[in-house]
Structure formats: structure tokens, C-alpha cells
Amino acid sequence: MGRRTLKTGGTLLALFSTLLVIGQSTPRMVVGITVDQMRAEYLSRFNNHFEGGFRRLLDEGAVFRNCHYSHTPTYTAPGHATIYTGAQPRDHGIIGNDWYDPRTQTSVYCVEDSTVFTAGAERDDAGQRSPRNLLTTTWTDQLHLATMGRSFIGAVSIKDRGAILPGGHRGDEVYWFNSRSGQFITSTYYTEDTPEWVNEFNTMHGDLASYARVWTRLKADETYINCMLDDNDYETTFGREASTLPLDIPVLIEEHGPGMIANSPDGNRLVTDFALSMLENISEEQMNDNATDVLAISYSSPDYIGHAFGPRSVEVMDTYLRLDLELGRLFAALDEKLGKGNYIVFLTADHGVAENPNFMHDELRMSASNHSGSDLLAEMISKAETALGFNPIERFDNDAIHFDEVACREAGYSNADVAEVMSTILIDMNGIKAVWTPEEIMYSDVYQAQMRRQLLEVRAADLYIEWFEGHYLYGRVGASHGSGYTYDTHVPMILMGGDVPSGEIYRKTAVIDLAPTLSFILGISLPNAAYGQPMEEVLPSIED
Structure with a gap:
């Protein structure tokens, strides 16, 4: 006989009450x-x-x-x-x-x-x-x-x-x-x-x-x-x-x-x-x-x-x-x-x-790949400098981009302006599925965006990257994690x-x-x- 499947809700709660009694003893x-x-x-x-x-x-x-x-x-x-x-x-x-x-x-x-x-x-x-x-x-x-x-x-x-x-x-x-x-x-x-x-x-x-x-x-x-x-x-x-x-x-x-x-x-x-x-x-x-x-x-x-x-x-x-x-x-x-x-x-x-x-690429013939964080950052900076005339990135880690507010202001751009340009650049890069601002995350109905909503507070970045399934920043061998x-x-x-x-x-x-x-x-x-x-x-x- 297989193991029981425990159920709750509605009339099934009465059935479940046979398994447990009120006054659960305190464990040592x-x-x-x-x-x-x-x-x-x-x-x-x-x-x-x-x-x-x-x-x-x-x-x-x-x-x-x-x-x-x-x-x-x-x-x-x-x-x-x-x-x-x-x-x-x-x-x-x-x-x-x-x-x-x-x-x-x-x-x-x-x-x-x-x-x-x-x-x-x-x-x-x-x-x-x-x-x-x-x-x-x-x-x-x-x-x-x-x-x-x-x-x-x-x-x-x-x-x-x-x-x-x-x-x-x-x-x-x-x-x-x-x-x-x-x-x-x-x-x-x-x-x-x-x-x-x-x-x-x-x-x-x-x-x-x-x-x-x-x-x-x-x-x-x-x-x-x-x-x-x-x-x-x-x-x-x-x-x-x-x-x-x-x-x-x-x-x-x-x-x-x-x-x-x-x-x-x-x-x-x-x-x-x-x-x-x-x-x-x-x-x-x-x-x-x-x-x-x-x-x-x-x-x-x-x-x-x-x-x-x-x-x-x-x-x-x-x-x-x-x-x-x-x-x-x-x-x-x-x-x-x-x-x-x-x-x-x-x-x-x-x-x-x-x-x-x-392995996923070779075994299942899927579009999957590891990506280099340093190479990605260099590509982002190069394309940003071409589009904006300066490097707006202060920090990139945990799939999040923080803008250099001083550099943006001196170049005559608001953070929102830079975010719009950078989003256009990033979405065309290999493996990137979506790019969100904190504001977009707050009102998105996309499940992965809603998950990122759980980390937004005063330390929030200016842009967040969402990778396609099977893509992430890591080396060629081994495996990693971090996605939704x-x-x-x-x-x-x-x-x-x-x-x-x-x-x-x-x-x-x-x-x-x-x-x-x-x-x-x-x-x-x-x-x-x-x-x-x-x-x-x-x-x-x-x-x-």
C-alpha cells in the first residue's frame, strides 16, 4: 500500500482530524x-x-x-x-x-x-x-x-x-x-x-x-x-x-x-x-x-x-x-x-x-548557454557609450544594474532616460528575456517580475535582467542557480x-x-x- 496523501479543506478537514488531536505536545x-x-x-x-x-x-x-x-x-x-x-x-x-x-x-x-x-x-x-x-x-x-x-x-x-x-x-x-x-x-x-x-x-x-x-x-x-x-x-x-x-x-x-x-x-x-x-x-x-x-x-x-x-x-x-x-x-x-x-x-x-x-544544449538541443559576467558588462558599457556618449553603469551584480547618477546628471540624462536606452540595448543581447525597472516590476503581471518584487526596497537597482530559461552567468563547467x-x-x-x-x-x-x-x-x-x-x-x- 502506498503512503497517504494528506488533504485539507472543506469536508476533508473532518477526515484529517482523525490524524491529529488538539493539544499538540511541545517537542523537546x-x-x-x-x-x-x-x-x-x-x-x-x-x-x-x-x-x-x-x-x-x-x-x-x-x-x-x-x-x-x-x-x-x-x-x-x-x-x-x-x-x-x-x-x-x-x-x-x-x-x-x-x-x-x-x-x-x-x-x-x-x-x-x-x-x-x-x-x-x-x-x-x-x-x-x-x-x-x-x-x-x-x-x-x-x-x-x-x-x-x-x-x-x-x-x-x-x-x-x-x-x-x-x-x-x-x-x-x-x-x-x-x-x-x-x-x-x-x-x-x-x-x-x-x-x-x-x-x-x-x-x-x-x-x-x-x-x-x-x-x-x-x-x-x-x-x-x-x-x-x-x-x-x-x-x-x-x-x-x-x-x-x-x-x-x-x-x-x-x-x-x-x-x-x-x-x-x-x-x-x-x-x-x-x-x-x-x-x-x-x-x-x-x-x-x-x-x-x-x-x-x-x-x-x-x-x-x-x-x-x-x-x-x-x-x-x-x-x-x-x-x-x-x-x-x-x-x-x-x-x-x-x-x-x-x-x-x-x-x-x-x-x-x-x-x-x-549539457542542456547538447543533450536536448535547447537554446541554453552560460555567459560571462565580465564580458556582458564590457558589452553593455561599449553599447551604452555608443548610444549615450558615456558609461552610465556604476555597478552590475546579481543581475541588477545600478546607474552612476552623477555621470547621468552631468551628461544631461535622467535615470529614466538612461533606463529606456539601456533596456533597448539589453533586450537585444544574447540570452536576455526581459529588462525591468523597479516601477515596471511593481506593476507587472509577469510571474518572474512578481518574484523580484519581493526584494525591492531602498537598495533597489535601476534595472533588473531576466534570463531565458537555461541561460545564466557562470563558467562553462559545473552548474549554478539564482533564477525564478x-x-x-x-x-x-x-x-x-x-x-x-x-x-x-x-x-x-x-x-x-x-x-x-x-x-x-x-x-x-x-x-x-x-x-x-x-x-x-x-x-x-x-x-x-
Whole structure:
């Protein structure tokens, strides 16, 4: 018999009430798992080979099969912020991994903070990080307020933004990986000195070349029959003659530094090890104070691997088969520590990923291509100078163009005049589908324009570029993301544990729906800018 399809609405709500009862018990912990760059379809494509944590999530969890982001660009930082705030980028403020601020004429990294330093260590810039750029509360912040700080809130990731944004403004312990030192660090925003257990962990894992393994296929060759041939022209070689497995990660670490571990499944293993150490070092007082705790884990390595090899690669499939085992190890530890059913897990992703456009061109004979950002900018400037007599572009990034207002004014042009000329130039360039001003975005009925509406605020650019499907700015090999097409917006969404029923839900949901859902489960205030709809399939029903 297949799994149930959970339904709500109308008379079906009464049927659903048999699955849930009023008075949903408060979980001892919420474990938030974000898999960087995970497509929703991986759950189906790799399903027959899962035997660990993904198997358990799919068998025991509420699986929302049609969950999407409703903003662009679809990058790591906006995704993590949206997961934990339930807000759109224009409200939570994290409009990219980095962005240009026309008010100050400076580039801003999403979690940069020059007022803090690496805690308990040499004060390098890797520790100059905090959530100060996050403009609204997270559900973890609201949990902190609801329990007056009794809830433990911990977060870990390879990427700083993957830990800091989930940790919210009052994370107790928030750690990320310093690719130069090979250690997990935090900043003085959280603490002046790192706990002894973190120092011990870093010492124990000080030689990552010895910790890492040669990356070979986990399973028999026939397991990967639906992947691209391992030796192909669409993947990164890391300086080798071929792009195939095995890949000697220890040698790459010795040659290029400890950060190379992020480019292998061992990066996921390292994060799991750290998360389990954090779990073991939560104080007994906090574990037993009847306040729900939080463990937020973001697995960054799938993003590094996906960028290098692409979604159809042997390497990506093998990464998820190995991550399946890591999640199984994590859930077993949680069962032992907290008791099965006493915690809630959610798993989602910060964005998806496109196919390698050159593979799409060759395989499906589609009009698809990668584009060079520097070449595109040079072409834009050249054509603008021909049409206008000067270069009006101050900044071009994240598919957005900021005009040099001083240069425009001195040349006798308004920004609107320049926008009209530049739009005409850009729309004739290869791969560009549409060009919008902020005003056009606000009133457009085009779906992709409406998605960009979610990032318009005081830092808005003067023009935004929309690419045709299968076109984007990136290199010839590997793959990337950032668009509003389904390959970038469609992500997994699974909740499991506590009173959450198992089953599959096919109605369209949005990532912004997660934060209000968790808020209702926990009985806490909604994050201040959370405008999503709670996923009622996992909430207590109202009895007649």
C-alpha cells in the first residue's frame, strides 16, 4: 500500500482530524536541517537507494512535494533567512549573499560586521560576522523571547551565513568553518571565548588531510546508471586530467588547504560530527527545563559539489547517498538523547540548481548557454557609450544594474532616460528575456517580475535582467542557480516527529510557510514579518 496523501479543506478537514488531536505536545527540540542546493526531485530520483535518514524522513514524515521559493534571486543567504523568518527578502533585508548599497556606494556581505572579531582566537576577518544585517526576527528569536532565554539555540554550518541566519539574533552557540584554519569558529557577537568542547573538537580534527577520505563511489556502478557519464566535459576537474571519481580529497587538502574538505561528502560528515558534539554538550539544565531547544544544521558541501559537477553527475548522486547515512547517524543520536518522537525535524533547502546549460544544449538541443559576467558588462558599457556618449553603469551584480547618477546628471540624462536606452540595448543581447525597472516590476503581471518584487526596497537597482530559461552567468563547467525558474525554486520540505503525521502533500506551498507553521506548533509569536500561511496538514485540527 502506498503512503497517504494528506488533504485539507472543506469536508476533508473532518477526515484529517482523525490524524491529529488538539493539544499538540511541545517537542523537546526542533532540529532544522537545510541542505544547500538540494532540488526537490532528488527525493524521487534517489529514492530507491536511500536507506538512512532520507529513508526515514520519506517514510515517517509529512512530505510537501510542491514547495517553492517565491522570491528571486535564489541564493544561499536569502534562502536561509526566509526559512527562519518566514519573510521575503524585502522585509528580512537579506537580498543576496552580497549586494551593492547605492546609498553608501559600498558592497555589503550578508553577515559582515566590522565591530566583532573571532572569539577566543586571533582576530581575523573570518570572525567578523553577525546577524546585524537581518532586519526582522526569526522563529528562533521568538522562541528565545517566549522562554526568556531558557531555550538553547545552536547552529552550525560550513558557511558562515548558513549558521548565523538560522541562529537569529540571540543564538546561544553559532559556529561556522574557517577555510583557512580548518577550525570551527564563532564571533564575539556571541561570546568572548569559545567553549572548551569546541577547542577540543578543533584539536581532535586538526589534521583534516588525515580525517578526509579518498572519495570513491559508495555503491556499485549500476546504481548510477541514470547519471551522466562520469568522464564528461561539463564538470570541474580540480586540476586533474579527468573529472571522475575517485577523488583524492586528502591530497587536495594538502595542496590547497583545509577548505577543500567542503568540496567532498566529508564536509557533511564533519558538520554532523560537530552537531553531535554540540548536542552532547548542551547542559543538563537546559535539556531538562521543559523549554524547547533548537539545533540548526546547514549542510553546505552539496552546494560546493553541485557547483563543481552539476545535478546530473555521479558525484552529486553519491553525495546524497552519503548524506542519507549522515542523517541516519544524526537521527539515531537524537533518538538516544531525546527519545524517538520527542523532537521535530524539518528538512528543506535554500535553493535548487539549474542544469549545466552546455549539457542542456547538447543533450536536448535547447537554446541554453552560460555567459560571462565580465564580458556582458564590457558589452553593455561599449553599447551604452555608443548610444549615450558615456558609461552610465556604476555597478552590475546579481543581475541588477545600478546607474552612476552623477555621470547621468552631468551628461544631461535622467535615470529614466538612461533606463529606456539601456533596456533597448539589453533586450537585444544574447540570452536576455526581459529588462525591468523597479516601477515596471511593481506593476507587472509577469510571474518572474512578481518574484523580484519581493526584494525591492531602498537598495533597489535601476534595472533588473531576466534570463531565458537555461541561460545564466557562470563558467562553462559545473552548474549554478539564482533564477525564478522551477529548477531553482522547487525545494524539499519535510517535517517529521512529535505529533506530525506522515503522508504526502501535493498542493503548492511556499518556504515562507515554514516559520508560521513552526510558530504554531511551538505556541510562540510569529516572526515579525512572517506572511506565509501555516501548513495546516501538520497542525492540530479544530474539532466540531
